Amino acid sequence: MSNLISGIPDGPLSDKWTKHKSDINLVSPANKRLIDIIVVGSGLAGASASATLAELGYNVKTFCFQDSPRRAHSIAAQGGINAAKNYQGDGDSTYRLFYDTIKGGDYRSREANVYRLAEVSTNIIDQCVAQGVPFARDYGGLLDNRSFGGVLVSRTFYAKGQTGQQLLLGAYSAMNRQIGRGQIKMYNRHEMMDLVLIDGKARGIIAKNLVTGKLERHGAHAVVIASGGYGNVFFLSTNAMGSNVSAIWKIHKKGAHFANPCFTQIHPTCIPVSGDYQSKLTLMSESLRNDGRIWVPKNIEDVKLIREGKLKPIEIDEENRDYYLERRYPAFGNLVPRDVASRAAKERCDEGFGINKTGEAVYLDFSSAIIRYGKEKAYVKGLDENDDLLVKKLGQAVIRSKYGNLFQMYEKIVDQNPYETPMMIYPAVHYTMGGVWVDYNLMTSIPGCYAIGEANFSDHGANRLGASALMQGLADGYFVLPYTIGDYLSDDIRTGKISTDQPEFEKAEKSIESQINLFINNKGKNSVDYYHKKLGKIMWDKCGMSRNEKGLREAIKEIQDLREDFYKNVNVPGSSDEYNEELAKAGRVSDFLELGELFAKDGLERTESCGGHFREESKNSEGEAVRDDKNFTYVSAWEYNGEPSKAKLIKEKLNFEEIEVKTRSYK
């Protein structure tokens, strides 16, 4: 099991995917009827895969823990989706999207996978428009684009600040069509509890009906995991409350290698924490950095006055503001990639320039954009460009049409009007680039078990560029997995139905029952959230935006102790045969408590800084991250061996044939 075969096809980079599609085995339409596939998760990846597999003729069973597939957390993605359409004629191409993504990922992703992603990106937009996704359009009726961090072209398609919602509803509608035809059987309010292996192959899952509490056995010829990322290991993140690591952690424990667990994206523009009761953090889309300028006061005296409420940000003159991203990175300015922008905010706040009570916030200011747009509008309408009030009014209307829902969201949470005063923002955990190791076919190291979307590790390296998560989720689900899964399933056309009466199902079900009983009968003194919050604090303090050896070692020890305490003292009220959210949470937190340790272990092992992983020991005199290509140009795939501390590291060397590996600079 310790060998990693990525299965990247031979030949020139640009021909690999086309050639591979022609070479792999197919399943005939008549035989597809004999094959069952389970999909866990109904976000962009899960919904698009379910719909497409069903269209092809497979029998699909899809599971989600929410009350409807439409509620998966892809729905909350705001800014947009990238595609190398070059509709703006600004020099975009498949190669450029590929290059930007590899560079943005700090040269820690696979060339062939990323090229394929760039290649199919254009099909995604065509597909979504055909489904009726209402993307933003210009007055000529054609599709509009905007720009995102880390790139120099406008290739991002969007639907105001609700792009994820519209794309997910598109995929959900495609699913609905198949559910209506009986080709997909949908299991809402169901949680996957474990994967069942028979003769070393994935042959089904044990799921829990969250309404009745009953455990159910489901057999299939292949299992696709599309359960998203594990950012909630930090407790506070922009993920939904229910987002969890459990599905991918269970398959990891059954033999799927876990790759680069420490690669986490901390998003620079989120609404800052306001109190201990905080349950989650809210993102303000990266698209805002198209028009918003990030700054803190230049003088520490002004910072103090602001914190005391004696000075307002709009009263600080231009020359007394430090637009630190524009100062440090003149070429990309406010549109540097997320990891760079987050660290820069932390640097200013660590130096004492944070502008709210907690000292952990910076300004995102739209006043320049409001004036710029206002003057433009006034000119077009033949009105007075020097009438400040008029210009402001016109400019605010433009900003409202672009980001209206985000501004409204901000105002409701913070109780300040962002059209009049700058937003306060601070970085927060948002996305996990790490995930289940998969080969070129998106199969994990367990035969017949696949991982797609954020759940896998393959495309974003050590840092993901904005508007690329939606692209990857839909690329995997619509255009990659439905082809590649046939290669494996072509051997299964004579297998017949997978019976769930086999001892493997029995065994898996028993072991879940015993864990559930343990939680219910424990009657400890602390709630599940008590442990989740403690874990989150360890993760944020010691495995967050910057990491060092001492902290990571401490984190490992502290998480081990916390886990022990959890099993002794956790209190789960209610019973196992009813709707019991605390019980569901207990299962998820127990998995986070194991993943957290592997996360820290992975961070400790990788002594270089790359992308979102910043090791304080590895930086230059200007404080910029220093990569160590000689020793770390590999994917860290961890093999489970009984407990996280015993996980074995297997390295998949990354070969760059097309791209010259360079120092990533946005200066």
Next chain:
Amino acid sequence: MNLILKVWRQSSRDDKGRIETYPISDISPDMSFLEMMDVLNEKLISKGIDPVSFDHDCREGICGMCSMFINGEAHGPDRLVTTCQLHMRKFKDGETIIIEPFRAKAFPVIKDLVVDRSAFDRIQQAGGFISVNTSGNTQDANAIPINKQDADKAFDAAICIGCGACVASCKNASAMLFVSAKVSQYSLLPQGKVEATDRVLNMVKQMDEEGFGNCTNTGACEVECPKGISLENIARMNREYLFASFKG
């Protein structure tokens, strides 16, 4: 802030249910309503009382999972927000807050404040889609220009989050606003016109079968909709339906 909470408790679908009273103290006005509920639940758990079950997930107003009828209004007293975006600063110190589930025949209670809204899914399955397979061979996205006004109107209908506030607010428990938003999105776009007749007939048929009531144009749905979906959509769907009935 100190508050008196009167919360609907119902252990299962078959339980009769009742209101329980829980006083709660030290609530920050900056908390969201659901964070206040988290605090309540932590307190209940520490006292050995079953926590209150409620639906929630994204907590940023987009997934549509949270519900709750607060002081007689779906998603509470604030406008254009879901319960997760409602903040305690909208309430007064010492206030009594009554918290109930969304009530409708088509939304049976599962537990406490959690209701079953799968009827909405089934209406969409009856026709809420454009029949196009994934092939990679669909025509170029810019092949059909779409008038910006129509595209914007389609978008305004498409932002419905499927929370069910319209049904809960309607005295007839009608789902017309929800269904009309989906019908409108597709009928405004050229891609959706091909199947327009079947779509509206099938979706309305399913809506009736699920036990939703009729629309009497009182407009409560529009007022309480967290996304500001307009009544215009209902008018558009009625036109589509009438047209389809004659044609079909």
